[in-house]
Amino acid sequence: MNVAVVTFPGSNCDDDCHHVFGPVLGAKTTPVWHGDSSIPDGTDIVVLPGGFSYGDYLRTGAIARFSAIMPAIADFASRGGRIIGICNGFQILCEAGLLPGALIQNRSLRFICETVPIRCETTDSAVTRNCTENQVLRIPIAHAEGNYQLDDDGLDRLEGEGQVLFRYCSPTGALDSAYNPNGSKRSIAGIMNAGRNVFGMMPHPERISEDVLGGVDGRLLLEGLVCP
């Protein structure tokens, strides 16, 4: 599998993604610069990594979505190519309109950096196909703007179409506002588009894909993604 990892000014999880998709998962990764206007031929997966693209100025992801590379990414998505946006990458995909909704400041106004339980809401996606329904995974989050917002009709549609990938939950998988770290509507931690080829999630699976880093729950997701 050929994985293109896009670096924006301020991305800081791009090296982690190269490491995990490359040596850990065995894919071939290629760096793509935000100023490029195309992605390499033969790309199977595009990764928008975490970080603080353009300093998060104005709104997270708001400036990055106008990068030179973004039309090529939108075109790749429209042709069914798999795209995953992690953390800042999720924010960029929402700003670009490739995923519904938006991510605003955490309810607490604090930057949250901790490992949290999330519940797998569907197994009908490349990212979650190795999971079981309602499986609880422990994945790190690290964000100040992870509070997912969408109007109720949009949320009903997402849920109705089974486009919610993950919700924040208790260690045993119960939904409870006490375990919703950032105030996200309906505890949503990750979603996909209607075509089920564009994925966005605030938790960082690439940070928990090796035993030496404390677990492999993230690897379960990324292995699914890189499977043909």
Add this chain to the structure above:
Amino acid sequence: MEATVEVISGGPVKAKIIVMPRKEVLDPQGEAVQSGLHSMGYDEVTSVRVGRYVELELDGSAAEAEARVKTMCQKLLANEVIEDFQFTVES
């Protein structure tokens, strides 16, 4: 969204834009400011919403600027999923 065009001749065209969180969207910053005001004793404050104020200076006429500023707001300066905007253009 409201736009007011005040045509006053002379000087550069200036657009004054206010972006606010939509009413139905949680405003954590506004809530924190409200609780700060309450802790200072300003109990009469029943709601706080914190938004963003943007000023632009533009070449061209105020009439031309109006449509273009609206597009700038829709495309970049506001995210209509979570925010409303209004602006005035004056020259």
